[in-house]
Amino acid sequence: MRILLIGEYSRLHNSLKEGLVAIGHEVTLVGDGDGFKQFPVDYTIDPAFSKTKLINLFRQAIFKVFKYDIAATERGLRFYFLLKKLKGYDVVQLINEAPIATNPSLEKKLLGKLMKQNAKTFLLSCGVDYISVKYMLQSNFSYSLMDPFYADDSLLPDYRYIFNYTGKKHKKLHDFIFNKINGVIASDMDYVLPLKGHPKFLGLVPNPVNLEKLEYKKPVITDKVVIFLGINRGTYNQKGVPFFEKALEIIRQKYGSMTEIIVTENVPYNDYINRYNKAHILLDQVYAYDQGYNALEAMSKGKVVFTGAEKEFTDYYGLTEKVAINALPDVGLIVSELAWLIENPGEILAIGERARAFIEKEHDHIMIAGKYLEKWETK
The missing domain is CATH 3.40.50 (Rossmann fold)
Incomplete structure (x- = not known):
């Protein structure tokens, strides 16, 4: 054809x-x-x-x-x-x-x-x-x-x-x-x-999602949890980036010694896709019910992604365990989810593994x- x-x-x-x-x-x-x-x-x-x-x-x-x-x-x-x-x-x-x-x-x-x-x-x-x-x-x-x-x-x-x-x-x-x-x-x-x-x-x-181009490496957490935020200025408000920025400020103050925060802005795809390789958590968007492409690629690499994961999504795929964090337009809730992961790094590893398995099965x-x-x- x-x-x-x-x-x-x-x-x-x-x-x-x-x-x-x-x-x-x-x-x-x-x-x-x-x-x-x-x-x-x-x-x-x-x-x-x-x-x-x-x-x-x-x-x-x-x-x-x-x-x-x-x-x-x-x-x-x-x-x-x-x-x-x-x-x-x-x-x-x-x-x-x-x-x-x-x-x-x-x-x-x-x-x-x-x-x-x-x-x-x-x-x-x-x-x-x-x-x-x-x-x-x-x-x-x-x-x-x-x-x-x-x-x-x-x-x-x-x-x-x-x-x-x-x-x-x-x-x-x-x-x-x-x-x-x-x-x-x-x-x-x-x-x-x-x-x-x-x-x-x-x-x-x-x-x-072409899994052959997105290598999965089992997350390893030594001394710090690495959090990544990639900003596209053209969709800054539409993605809810201000919620993530405010949440990260609180996380810096509370967990500064336990975290490393990486922020990039408007970088070409081939550069961007590699910049978050060392990250354990990726902040994607808050105004979504399901995952867009950026989230799916990060999930395929075993990252814990804050993105759309509403009930409509989990019901459609029959999910009973988290494969991503449902990011809502609420700074307090984002901070709470981040704090839970930082204090329970084993959950980062478990969600990352499930995320990769989900992409392999469905995408x-x-x-x-x-x-x-x-x-x-x-x-």
Whole structure:
């Protein structure tokens, strides 16, 4: 089967490609590398020209006045010139409703051309999109990444891109895509809940994780428990990082001699994935019901991850013991969980072992590739 993957988030499509190739399929990945993360792609639409020093100054001025990023137009143009190479695929999968990340009207035209020259098209729900944002705005979650904005509307610049998903232009794009696609697949429980009952919803296929690239080493705790926090400034509030920062300040004061705390910010993926190797605990996010990609990769390395692990997640997988710590938007609770682990290091080792076993059972990239094939072949 010839498969075309459009867009990339957090290495999801790279891992899926590796699983599909391992079982004999031909796969092409198109994307911009997901910004500073620099994920590999077969054909790039990275707006390199817009990033050059002189053009970037002009780009920033345009954005300041019109709130429009000219890099979006460059991505669209680069994709347009690739279209003649993106023909004859059995399956096209879009990473989200705007995988090219150009302006909505151009996105609609480009995706329309792409779908016409290939067989089936499927959509992933693995990040914010029209349906998930609408679900959040209707307060259907007990907590969500919108909560910081509700508490402080001066954060609007950080949230404008989220509100764009419910604007008229994007709604037209959303409707167009849902009229054309064969189906939509959710990557975890945070996207299953908003899609329940939708006629195009094909169910959950867990994120694929390439365990061959993520070595598990049994945690060894000698004198200090090592805690890691990796910050992406673009999602600082949406991930609930301030809760982690405040909790770490308390932990430093109370357990300074028993802990080592590592904090990094905006580092490329290949660097980031190695920076937390020595850590025993990784702080991921608080506004989630299930784990995203960052958490899954850390769990596969045997880390204790503070992330989404709500009842919906544990019920779905039939878990009776912790494979991750359910991080809630509550500094006191985060401190309490961290203190419990620091004072009971044996629990760190036990949860880390269960985390790796869970990833092996539920997220192996070759097994997950087979699940995608089943979804694609039935529609």
